[in-house]
C-alpha cells in the first residue's frame with residue numbers, strides 16, 4: 001500500500017533500528033522477521049520506504065544478524081550494535097556504512113512496520129522547510145501516553161524531548177508522544193550524536209537528545225504529528241503482532257471491496273501482503289490467501305478454501321473446501337471443487353476436478369474432466385514425476401494416474417483404473433481386475449450361514 005508520487009529531491013538513506021532484544025516475543029526468530037500477512041514486518045517497512053527510492057539502507061542489528069542477512073539477501077547493509085546502549089548509540093553504528101553519503105537520513109524502527117510512505121515524505125519535506133529544522137520528529141497522540149517519550153512542542157516546534165523515566169509530572173502530563181522516528185540531514189546527524197551522553201535515568205544514549213542538543217545550538221527542531229496512531233504502533237509481543245495483523249487485514253478487506261470484490265463475510269477472509277484480486281470476484285466465508293495469489297475478474301471462491309501461490313484466471317471457480325498450493329493455475333473457467341488439492345498443476349481452460357482429488361505436478365488439458373477420487377501419484381519417495389492429461393480427456397472416478405504418465409486427448413480412463421503406461425489419443429484404458437459374476441451366490445451364502453448360527457445356539 002505505497003503511493004506513487006515522485007521521490008524526494010535529496011538523496012535519501014534509511015537507518016532501520018532492529019538491535020533491541022525483542023525478549024517479549026519469546027522467540028528464536030528475530031522480532032522484525034515475524035510475519036504479518038505472510039511477510040516479515042521489516043519487509044513491510046522497507047517496501048513503504050522503497051517508494052521514496054532510498055540510495056542507501058542500513059539495518060542496525062544486535063543478535064540474530066545471520067537471520068537478518070538471509071532475509072535481506074543483500075537488499076540492505078547491516079551494521080552491528082553490540083552491546084545495545086540505546087537508540088542514539090544504535091544510530092551511531094550506521095555511521096561507517098554511510099561514509100561519504102550526503103543527503104537526508106530517515107531513522108525508522110524495524111518493529112514499527114506500518115508507517116506510511118506519505119508520512120515519511122511529510123517528515124522529509126518538513127526537514128527542508130523555510131526554518132531549516134535540524135531534526136524532524138514524528139509524534140502521535142495516543143489514548144494513553146504510557147511510557148512513551150514526550151515531545152514538548154508548540155506550533156510544530158519542539159522545545160524538549162524527554163523520556164518518561166526522566167520526565168517531571170508536568171512533562172508526563174503532555175500527551176504528544178515520540179514515535180521514535182526521525183529525519184535528519186546526514187551531514188548533521190553524526191556530529192549531533194557524538195555529543196549525546198548517557199547521564200539519564202536509564203544510562204542510555206538517547207537518540208532524542210540530538211533534538212535537545214540542536215536546540216542549545218539555537219536550531220529549530222520540528223514535529224510532524226500523525227493523526228493515525230496505528231501507523232506508529234510498535235510490535236513487542238505476540239499479542240501486539242496479532243493486533244497488527246488484525247488491523248492490516250481489516251484495511252485490506254475494505255480495499256478489496258472498494259476495488260470491486262464481494263466478500264460475503266469480510267472478517268473471515270485473510271489476505272496475504274501480495275494478494276491480487278480482479279473485479280467482480282466473490283470470496284465466500286472463511287477463505288485464507290497465502291502469499292503469491294493472483295485472482296482475475298469474475299472468479300468465485302467458495303467457502304473454506306486455502307489458496308497459496310496460485311493463479312486463477314477469469315471465470316474460474318474454486319471450492320468449497322479446496323486447497324490450492326504453489327504452482328496451481330486455473331485457466332479460464334476451470335473448476336476445482338470440494339476436497340480437491342492442487343499443487344504445481346495447470347488446469348487449462350474449462351477443465352474440471354470437482355470432487356475429492358489430488359492433482360500434483362500435472363497438466364490437465366482444456367475441457368478435461370477429472371472424476372471424483374482421482375489421484376496423480378507424483379512421488380515415489382525419491383523424485384517427483386509429471387502427469388500430462390490431454391484436452392477433453394475423461395478420467396473416471398477413483399483412478400490412480402501413476403506418474404510419469406500421459407493421457408491422450410479425448411481418451412477415457414475407466415473408473416477405478418491404476419494407469420501406469422501412457423494412454424493414446426482417443427483410447428479407452430480400463431485397468432481393473434476381471435469381474436466375477438455368480439448369480440444367487442450371496443443368497444445361498446446367507447442361507448448356509450444363518451443355518452449354522454441357529455444350530456450353534458440350539
Ligand code: UD1
Pocket residue numbers: 017018019020021060081083084085086087088089090109110111147148149150163177178179180205206207208234
Ligand atoms: C524509544 C524512544 C521514545 C519513544 C519510543 C517509541 C529514545 C531514547 N526513546 O523508547 O522516546 O517514545 O521509542 O516506541 O529514543 N534499539 C536498538 N538499539 C538499542 C535500543 C533500541 O536498536 O540500543 C531499537 C529497538 O530494536 C527498537 C527501537 O530501537 O526498534 C526502540 O527501542 P525501544 O527500547 O523499544 O524504545 P524505548 O527506549 O522504549
Ligand code: MG
Pocket residue numbers: none
Ligand atoms: Mg529502551
